[in-house]
Amino acid sequence: KQEVTQIPAALSVPEGENLVLNCSFTDSAIYNLQWFRQDHGKGLTSLLLIQSSQREQTSGRLNASLDKSSGRSTLYIAASQPGDSATYLCAKPESGAGSYQLTFGKGTKLSVIP
Amino acid sequence: GAVVSQHPSWVICKSGTSVKIECRSLDFQATTMFWYRQFPKQSLMLMATSNEGSKATYEQGVEKDKFLINHASLTLSTLTVTSAHPEDSSFYICSATGSTGYTFGSGTRLTVV
Numbered sequence: 001k002q003e004v005t006q007i008p009a010a011l012s013v014p015e016g017e018n019l020v021l022n023c024s025f026t027d028s029a030i031y032n033l034q035w036f037r038q039d040h041g042k043g044l045t046s047l048l049l050i051q052s053s054q055r056e057q058t059s060g061r062l063n064a065s066l067d068k069s070s071g072r073s074t075l076y077i078a079a080s081q082p083g084d085s086a087t088y089l090c091a092k093p094e095s096g097a098g099s100y101q102l103t104f105g106k107g108t109k110l111s112v113i114p
Numbered sequence: 115g116a117v118v119s120q121h122p123s124w125v126i127c128k129s130g131t132s133v134k135i136e137c138r139s140l141d142f143q144a145t146t147m148f149w150y151r152q153f154p155k156q157s158l159m160l161m162a163t164s165n166e167g168s169k170a171t172y173e174q175g176v177e178k179d180k181f182l183i184n185h186a187s188l189t190l191s192t193l194t195v196t197s198a199h200p201e202d203s204s205f206y207i208c209s210a211t212g213s214t215g216y217t218f219g220s221g222t223r224l225t226v227v
Contacts, residue, residue, distance in 0.1 A: 032215070034215050034216060036218070041205070041221075041223065042220060042221060043120065043207055043218045043219050043220035043221040044158075044207065044209075044218035045218075046215055046216065046217065046218070049215040089157065089158070091158075091216075101148065101160055101163060102148070102158075102160070102209070102216060103160075104157040104158045105157060106156065106157040107157055
């Protein structure tokens with residue numbers, strides 16, 4: 001079973017700072033990779049989905065990149081705001097025909113200080 | 115966009131009782147739904163994969179007789195925690211696949227006392 005690792009586990013930054021969250025995976029066979037946001041005690045909100053044919057996706061202040069050769073993805077958050085405080089999870093499907101099972105990283109807990 | 119509705123959002127039950135959690139896809143048909151469990155400060159762990167009209171596929175270590183999954187229609191999957199014990203207290207989240215990737219329910223916080 002593949003592993004998905006997220007670094008750092010926690011991050012605290014002052015408001016307005018740009019930041020990068022990292023995600024690495026052991027299985028280089030990739031169909032897609034997805035970034036989620038989870039507020040404390042809540043479900044997951046999908047932020048960005050990168051298909052294997054894509055190198056990056058952008059949504060507002062968020063930009064996610066995918067480097068299949070190195071098994072890495074990064075989530076870039078520009079001009080961070082206190083409302084960005086949450087846990088950010090990356091996940092990718094298990095490889096294999098017809099498999100849609102997601103493997104999640106443990107997440108990066110982000111705190112943006114006003 | 116795709117929406118998955120999960121109910122209840124939280125439930126407290128006594129040991130030995132059963133609890134049912136519902137997960138509905140509101141604006142799309144979900145052939146496959148996934149059930150996850152999340153313990154404090156841990157990531158989501160897949161419990162089972164539910165396919166409409168067939169038996170669920172459980173991950174290793176998950177008791178199928180304890181966590182009953184029913185996926186009777188393309189828009190509804192249910193997870194029933196039977197004979198609940200305090201160690202079953204956790205955050206349960208369902209997910210469905212759609213055209214925009216994976217959509218998650220808002221989760222259910224189960225506390226067994």
